[in-house]
Amino acid sequence: MASAVFPRQKPRFLPDINEKSSVKASLHGKEMKKPNRGSAERERIQTTTMNADEIAQFRYSLHQNLCVSMLQEGFHGSFKKFSSLLQRWKDERLAAGPDSELWLQRSLEEQPDKLEMLREHLTRAEAAQRADQFVEVYESHLALAKFFSEPEDMWLRHHFYKLGLKAARKVKTDSSRREAEASEHLAHLYLERGDLELAQEHFEMFHHLAVGQSWQDESGHTHLSRACESLCRVYTLLAQRQLQCGEYRAAIQLLNQAYEMAKEAGDKTLEGEAVYRVGLAYQSMGSQTTAKQFLNMFMEISTALGDMESLGKAYKAIAKSLESEDKISDAIEHLQKYLEVCQENNQHENRQDAYMCLGSIHISRAQYERGCEYFTQAFEMACSLDSNPCIEKAQLCVGIARAHSMLRVYTSHLQINKPPNVSTLISWKETKEDKFHETLCEFAGSTHCS
Amino acid sequence: MSMSISPLANPKGTKKLCELCQKPAYLQCTKCRVTFYCDVAHQQADWNSIHEKVCELLSSIRTPAPFSCFQADRDIHHMQTLKRLEHITQLSHAAAKSWVSEGKYSEAVPAAQLSLRCAIDIYGRDVVELVPAYLLLAEASIGLGSLSQAESCLSQAEWMVMKNPGCSRTVLHLLHRTLGHLHSAKGDYSTALLHFANDVYYASEEFGLDSVVTARGYFLMANVFMKQEKTDITNSLYSEVASIWHAHLSKLMECYSQKEHEGAQYFDVAQCAEVNQMLSVMLEAQQQDVNTHPAYSTTTFNSLGQRALLSHSLAILWFLCNDHKKALEFGRKAAEFSQQCEHNSLAESIQDLIQQAETHLNPEQTPIIHH
Numbered sequence: 001m002a003s004a005v006f007p008r009q010k011p012r013f014l015p016d017i018n019e020k021s022s023v024k025a026s027l028h029g030k031e032m033k034k035p036n037r038g039s040a041e042r043e044r045i046q047t048t049t050m051n052a053d054e055i056a057q058f059r060y061s062l063h064q065n066l067c068v069s070m071l072q073e074g075f076h077g078s079f080k081k082f083s084s085l086l087q088r089w090k091d092e093r094l095a096a097g098p099d100s101e102l103w104l105q106r107s108l109e110e111q112p113d114k115l116e117m118l119r120e121h122l123t124r125a126e127a128a129q130r131a132d133q134f135v136e137v138y139e140s141h142l143a144l145a146k147f148f149s150e151p152e153d154m155w156l157r158h159h160f161y162k163l164g165l166k167a168a169r170k171v172k173t174d175s176s177r178r179e180a181e182a183s184e185h186l187a188h189l190y191l192e193r194g195d196l197e198l199a200q201e202h203f204e205m206f207h208h209l210a211v212g213q214s215w216q217d218e219s220g221h222t223h224l225s226r227a228c229e230s231l232c233r234v235y236t237l238l239a240q241r242q243l244q245c246g247e248y249r250a251a252i253q254l255l256n257q258a259y260e261m262a263k264e265a266g267d268k269t270l271e272g273e274a275v276y277r278v279g280l281a282y283q284s285m286g287s288q289t290t291a292k293q294f295l296n297m298f299m300e301i302s303t304a305l306g307d308m309e310s311l312g313k314a315y316k317a318i319a320k321s322l323e324s325e326d327k328i329s330d331a332i333e334h335l336q337k338y339l340e341v342c343q344e345n346n347q348h349e350n351r352q353d354a355y356m357c358l359g360s361i362h363i364s365r366a367q368y369e370r371g372c373e374y375f376t377q378a379f380e381m382a383c384s385l386d387s388n389p390c391i392e393k394a395q396l397c398v399g400i401a402r403a404h405s406m407l408r409v410y411t412s413h414l415q416i417n418k419p420p421n422v423s424t425l426i427s428w429k430e431t432k433e434d435k436f437h438e439t440l441c442e443f444a445g446s447t448h449c450s
Numbered sequence: 451m452s453m454s455i456s457p458l459a460n461p462k463g464t465k466k467l468c469e470l471c472q473k474p475a476y477l478q479c480t481k482c483r484v485t486f487y488c489d490v491a492h493q494q495a496d497w498n499s500i501h502e503k504v505c506e507l508l509s510s511i512r513t514p515a516p517f518s519c520f521q522a523d524r525d526i527h528h529m530q531t532l533k534r535l536e537h538i539t540q541l542s543h544a545a546a547k548s549w550v551s552e553g554k555y556s557e558a559v560p561a562a563q564l565s566l567r568c569a570i571d572i573y574g575r576d577v578v579e580l581v582p583a584y585l586l587l588a589e590a591s592i593g594l595g596s597l598s599q600a601e602s603c604l605s606q607a608e609w610m611v612m613k614n615p616g617c618s619r620t621v622l623h624l625l626h627r628t629l630g631h632l633h634s635a636k637g638d639y640s641t642a643l644l645h646f647a648n649d650v651y652y653a654s655e656e657f658g659l660d661s662v663v664t665a666r667g668y669f670l671m672a673n674v675f676m677k678q679e680k681t682d683i684t685n686s687l688y689s690e691v692a693s694i695w696h697a698h699l700s701k702l703m704e705c706y707s708q709k710e711h712e713g714a715q716y717f718d719v720a721q722c723a724e725v726n727q728m729l730s731v732m733l734e735a736q737q738q739d740v741n742t743h744p745a746y747s748t749t750t751f752n753s754l755g756q757r758a759l760l761s762h763s764l765a766i767l768w769f770l771c772n773d774h775k776k777a778l779e780f781g782r783k784a785a786e787f788s789q790q791c792e793h794n795s796l797a798e799s800i801q802d803l804i805q806q807a808e809t810h811l812n813p814e815q816t817p818i819i820h821h
Contacts, residue, residue, distance in 0.1 A: 052644075064651060067647075067651045068644070068647045068648055068651050069647075070647075071643075071646070071647035071650050071651065071671070072640075072643045072644050072647040074671070074675055074680065074683035074686075074687070076650075076668060076671075076686070076687055076690055077686065077690070079650075079654075080659055080690075083654060083659055084659060087659075130682050130683075130686060131682075
């Protein structure tokens with residue numbers, strides 16, 4: 001040990017004659033040192049030696065390493081998809097410009113877990129594709145699509161659902177169950193994105209494939225019923241869009257389709273709602289008799305289901321139809337039923353609504369007193385519910401009703417224009433008491449008769 | 451042309467060395483008087499390769515600078531020399547490249563050496579500008595089978611690239627391609643694949659995923675996989691290459707028909723030979739595939755489509771190279787294949803091509819075979 005250290009401490013100008021050469025001496029020194037090294041140090045040296053792969057991991061970006069490793073294993077298709085996806089994101093970002101949300105998002109290249117996932121499933125899909133195992137292809141695409149569940153990755157989800165659908169179409173052995181499921185996924189995505197037409201198309205495909213099959217998911221729902229429910233929803237949404245544009249005929253047609261789907265789904269609640277919507281659409285188009293037919297159906301369904309809230313809704317809607325047909329007494333009757341239903345089931349908000357409806361229908365028939373009564377009740381209900389907008393509305397209506405009820409008497413006083421009338425008016429104006437108009441009412445009535 | 455000299459008669463301190471092998475020289479080129487050779491064989495080789503083109507240029511740069519008093523004069527002379535050197539580098543590089551692509555590797559070596567030497571004179575050692583010259587030399591050496599020589603050239607090139615981290619992707623792609631060539635020649639297929647993979651990566655970053663440069667990388671990879679007997683990967687790579695080339699050639703064809711027979715040349719002879727070789731190899735591979743697996747109907751079906759595609763590509767290639775007879779031959783082949791497979795989207799363009807080739811052939815009667 002000492003001999004090894006010695007020449008370093010005292011460097012000589014010329015090499016020592018006894019030693020063969022300085023280079024050899026240092027080599028010799030190394031050899032001497034070696035056995036003294038601790039096993040830990042040796043281990044460190046062993047672990048720090050790296051092969052080309054590890055060096056590449058440090059030197060190059062993850063993106064490059066993944067690309068190269070895919071290519072090296074012969075997965076050129078995966079490489080192509082991988083690169084084109086990244087390129088597509090970049091292009092979209094550039095096209096959107098620095099003001100957009102896209103500009104601030106993290107790029108895929110900065111998210112190593114996503115890149116790794118892409119690589120793994122893409123290569124698996126390609127290997128399966130080469131072996132014509134489309135089930136595997138479909139499943140890897142599906143796994144990728146499910147992995148990209150975040151809202152900003154919707155385009156990726158869309159892409160992989162589409163690929164999954166393509167692969168599922170090639171699977172021949174499962175009587176297109178996978179194709180149906182892939183269509184469903186894609187359709188849900190379109191629905192989420194708001195592309196109702198595309199969603200409709202894919203749900204229809206799903207429905208078409210699911211008809212006559214007894215497929216079930218884990219929770220026991222059949223595919224067919226799910227297809228029908230989703231289609232019902234899509235048709236309803238489409239119809240709402242049409243209604244907003246004022247295209248009632250198209251909307252009604254769509255709503256009828258929705259109703260058919262709801263019937264097929266076998267879900268009574270859904271069916272009831274569909275019928276209700278059809279009824280409302282007819283109502284807004286102005287054909288009250290048809291509307292009433294549908295609303296009666298809704299009423300029957302609701303009674304059968306024992307759904308009191310829906311029943312109330314049905315009564316109210318029918319009353320509205322009757323009112324626009326000028327069958328006021330029938331309308332009032334239905335509204336009374338509505339009120340009863342609400343009272344029986346302690347639905348306070350609906351009850352308040354019922355009072356308001358009753359109030360306004362009486363007002364429209366110039367029965368201000370009755371109207372005023374209902375409105376006051378509505379006001380009290382609103383106060384007990386403690387909902388400000390309702391309170392304000394009720395207050396306003398009470399005020400209007402009172403004013404209307406006073407107006408007739410007040411004008412008759414003015415028209416008569418005799419000292420007692422004038423003095424009563426003056427005194428009323430001074431006190432503004434409520435009692436006044438009740439007495440006045442009788443008085444006015446008597447003067448009217450005479 | 452040559453004059454013998456004796457090393458003993460050289461002035462003291464100057465060594466006349468052979469242009470090719472750097473041994474003491476016994477011959478001098480009488481035209482330029484600045485290049486020396488150890489024997490006639492070397493002089494002949496150099497003359498054939500590059501010296502004929504650069505003889506006069508060399509004399510001007512290798513004669514010592516005339517004495518001039520002013521710095522300005524010396525600068526001007528220096529600039530002129532640099533310019534000439536650059537010119538020689540380009541000339542010799544181009545010459546070496548064309549020799550290599552024609553497969554005449556022994557002719558390529560002197561030219562590549564000259565190009566490298568001039569490049570060193572201009573740029574100095576260890577700079578990235580030397581990489582192309584080294585790569586050419588390495589490629590020629592691989593062709594000649596002297597792998598150790600190639601390896602040393604390539605490690606030089608790698609070192610230069612390593613020292614200059616910001617060098618362009620084109621350089622990197624070329625480097626990895628040559629490294630891949632070397633390793634596949636050595637039989638180290640996994641390393642070769644690694645390098646070809648890098649090559650494809652850089653090429654796709656630089657030229658795009660669907661460019662023919664990338665396709666060439668795919669083709670080289672496919673050949674390695676073929677040697678590893680992974681036929682499924684080879685086939686899928688071949689079909690990728692075929693589709694890329696078909697798209698490229700179809701686009702060129704469209705350009706051609708729009709420009710109305712201008713004298714534009716789409717491929718030079720070497721390129722044409724390379725593409726032809728590549729496409730023919732793939733066509734043959736498809737043929738063999740059918741012969742070995744006649745049972746699978748799907749594979750024969752696929753391969754028929756592939757063969758139609760490849761024959762069509764070859765037909766377009768020969769058409770663009772003005773060899774209408776061959777174009778017609780391949781066009782008919784393509785038509786035959788495309789009739790056999792069901793969805794023949796190609797049929798129309800194939801018919802179109804055949805007609806064009808016939809119109810070119812018939813008025814001429816005697817077809818000009820372009821070589």
